[in-house]
Amino acid sequence: MNYLSSLYAENVPHRAVAVYRYLKDRANRDGTCYPAIGTIAKDLKLSRRTVQRAIADLEKTGYLQKEQRWRENGGKSSLLFTVK
Template sequence: MYFYKKVSSANISPTAKTVYRALLYYANRETWSCFPSIATLSKDTGLSKRTIIRQIAVLEKEDLLLRIHRTREKNNGKTSNIYFLN
């Protein structure tokens, strides 16, 4: 409930709140981390991939989210980011 209240009272757009709530859906309830792809978030919210990316940046700037870029060990290829809800 803490995270719902935190995002509801944040001074961010309804679109950013939608992305945050989508991330919250996937979050591990012990670590508050998750790693859905941008495509998954886009599908879940109905927002474009570009909009998801922009709103994640807003959430980071507002200190509601910590994003860590991940790469594959074998070839350093990109994989989904890991997000920690603050």
């Protein structure tokens, strides 16, 4: 739980801690994962908007980076999350 100590010290909202732990648990060795916001919301029993706010909180504090992925035909794909 060492990775959470600094997160708790930042005083981020509990929603951000829950989303961070969820993403950290699903990340590969490189710290990346790409679950849909709807999937995160469903699994954590939160609203989609709450998950979006949590992601914004984590980006603002530097614990998470998100990147839009694109399909070959130019359409949007899922977000790529990099957990730090």
